Amino acid sequence: MTDAAVAITRTVDARGSFCPGPLMELIRAIRESQVGDVIAVYSSDKGSKTDIPKWVEKAGHRLVSLETSDGYDVIVVEKLR
Amino acid sequence: MVDESLNLVLFSGTDDKLQAAAVLTAGAAALGKPVNIFLQYWALDAFRADRIGQDHGLAPEAGVAGRAAVEALARAGQAPWAETLRQAKDLGGVDIQACSLSMDLLKLESTDLDPLVDGVEGVTAFYLNAGGGQVVFI
Numbered sequence: 727m728t729d730a731a732v733a734i735t736r737t738v739d740a741r742g743s744f745c746p747g748p749l750m751e752l753i754r755a756i757r758e759s760q761v762g763d764v765i766a767v768y769s770s771d772k773g774s775k776t777d778i779p780k781w782v783e784k785a786g787h788r789l790v791s792l793e794t795s796d797g798y799d800v801i802v803v804e805k806l807r
Numbered sequence: 808m809v810d811e812s813l814n815l816v817l818f819s820g821t822d823d824k825l826q827a828a829a830v831l832t833a834g835a836a837a838l839g840k841p842v843n844i845f846l847q848y849w850a851l852d853a854f855r856a857d858r859i860g861q862d863h864g865l866a867p868e869a870g871v872a873g874r875a876a877v878e879a880l881a882r883a884g885q886a887p888w889a890e891t892l893r894q895a896k897d898l899g900g901v902d903i904q905a906c907s908l909s910m911d912l913l914k915l916e917s918t919d920l921d922p923l924v925d926g927v928e929g930v931t932a933f934y935l936n937a938g939g940g941q942v943v944f945i
Contacts, residue, residue, distance in 0.1 A: 750895075
């Protein structure tokens with residue numbers, strides 16, 4: 727973790743969902759969240775670890791961390807606006 | 808680039824091409840790009856309410872191996888293209904219109920179409936909606 731102090735508000739388990747499913751699930755979760763909430767996305771899709779950080783930057787949120795473990799990626803995002 | 812619209816003319820009605828179109832639509836919608844989809848010929852036929860969930864076959868280049876690969880992905884849980892389009896529409900900015908000429912060709916009424924389709928329009932309206940954005944034919 728690049729920022730171990732951040733507490734996860736919500737976890738979205740999108741493992742088994744194919745591109746662009748994990749991003750769609752993240753966007754839905756962000757819309758339902760409050761500013762400052764931190765969302766962790768689990769993804770086994772190869773595209774998401776490149777696409778989600780790019781989307782996070784474009785959408786004006788913050789990428790807290792991106793880690794790979796046991797064949798899936800854990801992408802943590804803070805909602806900023 | 809990102810704020811320009813994406814304009815898809817869907818002609819082919821096979822599941823692989825519709826899946827590709829649905830993924831392109833979802834990605835654009837995720838970025839907030841407006842997406843205009845114009846349904847012609849066999850793509851429009853695939854959006855009939857009584858057929859949208861059926862097997863629409865694959866493009867000829869898929870072959871036997873391609874068919875097996877597509878079926879494997881579906882078994883692994885890939886969402887059908889209609890579901891991907893529904894999710895993209897939930898994000899907003901996605902408008903799906905049936906080509907009025909193709910409606911006549913296939914002898915269809917608006918009530919024959921799946922609710923994913925927002926309306927029926929002519930090609931000029933499609934171009935006007937597209938504005939300066941790129942037009943992609945699938």
